[in-house]
Amino acid sequence: MTPTAAPLKAMALSTSPQFRLIDLFAGAGGFTLGFTASGSFQPVWAVDNNQYAAATYNANFGSHCITGDITHILPDSALDIPPADVVIGGPPCQGFSLLNKNRETDPRKQLWRPFLALVQRVKADIFVMENVPQILGSIEHEEIIQEAESLGFNLAWDKLCAADFGVAQIRWRAFIIGCRFADPKSVFPPVKTHYNADSYPLFSFFNSHKPGLVTPQPWRTVRDVIGDLPPPVGTEINQLPPPLDLHFNRQPSDLSLARYQAIPQEGMNRFDLQLLAPELTPQCWLRKKTGGTDLFGRLWWDKPAVTIRTEFFKPEKGRYLHPEQHRPITHREAARLQSFPDRFRFCGSKIEVAKQIGNAVPPLLAAKIADVVYGLLLSRAIDK
Structure with a gap:
């Protein structure tokens, strides 16, 4: 299961x-x-x-x-x-x-x-x-x-x-x-x-109930739903049984891979890239000193993901880098973060499937x- x-x-x-x-x-x-x-x-x-x-x-x-x-x-x-x-x-x-x-x-x-x-x-x-x-x-x-x-x-x-x-x-x-x-x-x-256990750190210790919660559990995390998956294989939808059918990688350029490697810790983002590797940072980001902190960001293992949108495979669009591997999340990981079970069948190209998952x-x-x-x-x- x-x-x-x-x-x-x-x-x-x-x-x-x-x-x-x-x-x-x-x-x-x-x-x-x-x-x-x-x-x-x-x-x-x-x-x-x-x-x-x-x-x-x-x-x-x-x-x-x-x-x-x-x-x-x-x-x-x-x-x-x-x-x-x-x-x-x-x-x-x-x-x-x-x-x-x-x-x-x-x-x-x-x-x-x-x-x-x-x-x-x-x-x-x-x-x-x-x-x-x-x-x-x-x-x-x-x-x-x-x-x-x-x-x-x-x-x-x-x-x-x-x-x-x-x-x-x-x-x-x-x-x-x-x-x-x-x-x-x-x-x-x-x-x-x-x-959110971060907001209620003593919740489980006292085994009490916050009003509005029934048999409450901590928020489910990235680790909870994708932590069991092996590294992805290939760059296309394949004929392997689920979950590996949608668990494929992108083919990053050398520059993209260098950028991923420059921010290796979970939670890092484009501002860390600017600080640690300005030579790898796009000029438009260097000029923009403020803005969202999710762009080109890594997910955290022990927090929920950010909103999964239709272009989750593009790290420049949001916090879609794997917590530790040097890559964006896969289609299978995005589907699981959306709570789709592995048995659910998706049809179409990888771009079309990504749209379906994100929407x-x-x-x-x-x-x-x-x-x-x-x-x-x-x-x-x-x-x-």
């Missing part, structure tokens, strides 16, 4: 009853994986505009994910979209991302509209919308509230840190939950399962959201 498979299985709920699930902007299916881990949700339809992501989804969940643009699909009344109890999905977050310099006018900020339109079309009683934290408090957030309430939904929203729910990654995401028959605030946000909702975090939704649905069944 892989390091990530065990906790995902441990979060399983009762296998009955089973509720019908639709995933919009599905990507590889990290959201669906979290919902289906318990056996309480049956995926019946999904859509993504990337053919490789849709292929990955279908390889893992069945052949019901179609490739297309939801804004073009919705007007097609002849398209058979099955009814569902729950609709989940993450409209592309780039429209709200702080990394997007054109975010104020990005049309992707309006993709919540076809999301809610499809919720209505399939007569779902619950929806879960995921995005970057910046969506909360935005004009679009207010518009979502107004539209969803006009459709009869009660709403709850919050931002959650994936590390608080067993993912070895500091990844903050916003979730908006709508429910027609109950107030989701009664169960959302979910109870945290993990805590995904961490399955372990999704599973905690699924607990909340399942609780709401069960409460309705009990009330009846």
